[in-house]
Amino acid sequence: MAGDVYKIQDKKIKPDALYNAVLADSDGAVTTFAGVVRDNTKGRGTSYLVYDAYRDMAEKKMREIGKEVKEKWEVDCVGILHRVGRLEIGEISVLIAISSPHRKASLEACHYAIDRLKQTVPIWKKEVWTDGGEAWIEGDPSALASR
Amino acid sequence: MNIKVLFFASCRDLIGTGERKMTLPDGATVTDLISKLAMEQARFTDMAPSLMVSVNQAYVERDAKLQDGDEVAFIPPVSGG
Numbered sequence: 001m002a003g004d005v006y007k008i009q010d011k012k013i014k015p016d017a018l019y020n021a022v023l024a025d026s027d028g029a030v031t032t033f034a035g036v037v038r039d040n041t042k043g044r045g046t047s048y049l050v051y052d053a054y055r056d057m058a059e060k061k062m063r064e065i066g067k068e069v070k071e072k073w074e075v076d077c078v079g080i081l082h083r084v085g086r087l088e089i090g091e092i093s094v095l096i097a098i099s100s101p102h103r104k105a106s107l108e109a110c111h112y113a114i115d116r117l118k119q120t121v122p123i124w125k126k127e128v129w130t131d132g133g134e135a136w137i138e139g140d141p142s143a144l145a146s147r
Numbered sequence: 148m149n150i151k152v153l154f155f156a157s158c159r160d161l162i163g164t165g166e167r168k169m170t171l172p173d174g175a176t177v178t179d180l181i182s183k184l185a186m187e188q189a190r191f192t193d194m195a196p197s198l199m200v201s202v203n204q205a206y207v208e209r210d211a212k213l214q215d216g217d218e219v220a221f222i223p224p225v226s227g228g
Contacts, residue, residue, distance in 0.1 A: 035228050051227070052156055054220055057204040058227075082227060094228050114228060122201075122220070123227025124156035136157040138224040141197055 002027070002099065005079035006062040008055045008123075013081050013092040022077035022099040029103035031110040035094040037087050045130035051084045051093060054122040058082065061121045065113050069098065072112070073105040080113065082123055093125075148173055148215035152180070158198060158221045161190055171213060177202070178209045180219060198223055 002024035015034060023030055037049050066078035076099040083093055096113050100106035117123075118139060128134040152169050154162045162184070171179060177200050185192040199206055199222040202213065206222075213219065 052159075053227070054153065054155055054201075054204075054222065057201060057220065060204050118225070118228045120225070121227050122155065122222050122225055124223065125226045125228075126156070136160070136223070137226040138157065138197070139226040141224045 002077045004063075004066055004077050005081065006059050006066060007081050008053045008058050009081060009083055010085050011083075013083055013095045015092070015095060015097075018079045018081055018095055018097045022079045022097045024076055024099065026101060027076050027099040028101050029106045030097055030099045031103070031106040032098075033094075033096045033110050033114050034092045035114070037089050037091050037093060039089045041127060041129075046089065047128045047130045048089070049087045049093070050126040050128065051082070051087060052124045052126070053082065053084045055084075058121050058123055062117065065116045065120070068116065069109045069113055073100065073109040074102070075100040075105050075109050078109075078113070080117065082117075082121070084123070148175070148213065148217075150180075150213055150215070150217045150219055152184075153218065153220040155220065156223050156226075158194060158223050161194060162188060175213050176209070177207060177211050177213065177219070180213065181209070194223075 005021050062080045079097040081095045098106040098109045125137045152167045159165045181195050201220045202217050
């Protein structure tokens, strides 16, 4: 039985589980997006990342994104997972999976969902670089206007 | 009134803790809370303009009135994804 998923988690994200969670027999498409830890930021080597979240509010804001998506597109189920804690290079930080009867809706909805997540969901990334430096990364404050 | 105040990411590092219990006069607003924190930690004044504030997990404006038992959070520009 397919359903929506909105979760902040400590353990590794497994793409198959979310894909299967949103897929029903009446769906003709599933679009997935994975955000992955890259080994550099503008050429500065990244050692690992640490993600922090305001967990309860983050899950609430992800649920709101799911609601917005369903108002805008003919989609079936929405799944959004975000990991917190220490993440190594190549690991998945965020995974979105959206199912729909026809492909266009889930393709567009998935793009919208990741953009909204980056604007409104209270999650923060700390970069720890190979040269020993580290810093919390701050997003674009102009997203304030579109919270 | 007594409220719970949460700090995240760079803001938590500045304040030195992720959670505080605070007492404010009845009728106090988010702005009053910011002023109180700024008196304790001067650098909070510089950081405050970039912070979003939530009350009970919904974003609010600075003039929002606080109530006993509220959970207030200071939210630096988010960088998830």
